[in-house]
Amino acid sequence: DIQMTQSPSSLSASVGDRVTITCRASHDINFRLAWYQQKPEKAPKALIYAASSLQGGVPSRFSGSGSGTDFTLTISGLQPEDFATYYCQQYDNYPRTFGQGTKLEIK
Amino acid sequence: EVQMVESGGGLAQPGGSLRLSCAVSGFTLRTYAMSWVRQAPGKGLEWVSGLSASGDATFYADSVKGRLTISRDDFTNTLYLQIYSLRADDTAVYYCAKGGGSAGLGSFDYWGQGTRVSVSS
Numbered sequence: 251d252i253q254m255t256q257s258p259s260s261l262s263a264s265v266g267d268r269v270t271i272t273c274r275a276s277h278d279i280n281f282r283l284a285w286y287q288q289k290p291e292k293a294p295k296a297l298i299y300a301a302s303s304l305q306g307g308v309p310s311r312f313s314g315s316g317s318g319t320d321f322t323l324t325i326s327g328l329q330p331e332d333f334a335t336y337y338c339q340q341y342d343n344y345p346r347t348f349g350q351g352t353k354l355e356i357k
Numbered sequence: 358e359v360q361m362v363e364s365g366g367g368l369a370q371p372g373g374s375l376r377l378s379c380a381v382s383g384f385t386l387r388t389y390a391m392s393w394v395r396q397a398p399g400k401g402l403e404w405v406s407g408l409s410a411s412g413d414a415t416f417y418a419d420s421v422k423g424r425l426t427i428s429r430d431d432f433t434n435t436l437y438l439q440i441y442s443l444r445a446d447d448t449a450v451y452y453c454a455k456g457g458g459s460a461g462l463g464s465f466d467y468w469g470q471g472t473r474v475s476v477s478s
Contacts, residue, residue, distance in 0.1 A: 251419075284457075284464035286402075293452055293468040294394075294402065299461035337402055341463025344416045346392065346404040 252277050252340050256349035262357040267328045271352045273321045273338035282342040285314055285323045288351075289334045297336075298323065330356075359383035359467045361453055366472030373443050373476075379436040379453030379469055386429045386436060387412065390456035392465060393427065393438045395449035403449075406438060410456070421447075443476045450474075 253276040263269050273283065281301040286294040296305045298314040301321055311326045325332055333356050338349040365377040377393070392407040406427040407416040415427050426439040436453050450473050454465035 281460075282463060284461070286465075288402075293470055294465075295468070296457075296464065296466045299457055299464040299466070303460060305466060339402075339404075339464065344407065345418045346407065346463065348402040348404065351401045 251345055252279060252343055252347050254338055254340055254347050254349040256336075256338055256352050258352060259350065260353040260355065262355050263328055264357045265328050265330060268324065268326045269328060269354065271323045271336055271338075271354075273316075273323070273349050275319045275321075275340055275342075277342075278318050279340045279342035281317045282340060283314075283316070283321050284339045284341065285312075286337045286339065287332075287334045288337065294337065325354075328354075359455065361455065361467060361469035363451065363453055363469040363472035366451065366474045368475045368477065369443050371443055371445060371476055371478055374439065374441045375443065375474060377438040377440070377451055377453075377472055377474070379438075381434050381436065381453075381455070384455070385431075386410075386434055387431055389458070390462070391427075391429070391436050392454045392456065393425075393436075394452045394454050394465070394468075395447075396452070396471075397446070397449040400449075405451075407456075408436070440474070443474075445476050447474060448476050 285298040288294040302314045450471040453469045455467040457464045457466040
């Protein structure tokens with residue numbers, strides 16, 4: 251199975267900050283990586299697919315980059331509604347696997 | 358508009374079984390791969406099962422293999438997950454997730470609201 255490792259596990263930031271979350275795959279997954287946002291007691295929401303393509307309706311302050319084994323999610327100009335938990339997921343192979351999550355909290 | 362509504366969760370006894378349903382609208386199940394993803398209390402997301410768009414290929418996580426069956430009804434546009442031999446560690450919110458298209462094939466672009474399963478005696 252492909253292991254996905256996110257860092258950091260938690261992060262404190264202020265409104266207006268720029269933050270970066272990293273996701274590393276245990277094997278080369280090309281560009282087959284997605285990012286999701288989840289708020290407490292809510293279903294995950296898709297943000298990015300194919301490492302850097304924004305899902306429809308997602309604000310442009312979200313961006314993704316990377317390929318192979320190393321990927322990043324960047325949020326430029328944090329808004330109050332962005333404080334949530336973020337997950338990466340690989341879809342190069344079955345079983346699909348997620349990172350353990352990064353909790354973004356207000357400083 | 359894509360809508361996905363799960364049902365069938367609840368309190369169940371260890372060793373019992375449950376069938377979860379995901380009624381979808383706004384697209385047809387024959388067009389997209391589908392998956393079930395679960396989240397235990399206070400934990401992260403865990404993919405447990407997938408079904409190809411053609412309906413002829415199923416996939417399962419090793420942790421649940423042999424105890425879960427994914428299927429669909431193309432007439433009612435409903436996805437199912439049958440869970441057998443329930444264990445305490447099956448306690449989780451179960452989400453159905455729609456597979457993306459083209460470069461997003463294998464990612465999940467829409468999620469249901471989830472159905473909660475609690476396994477306890």
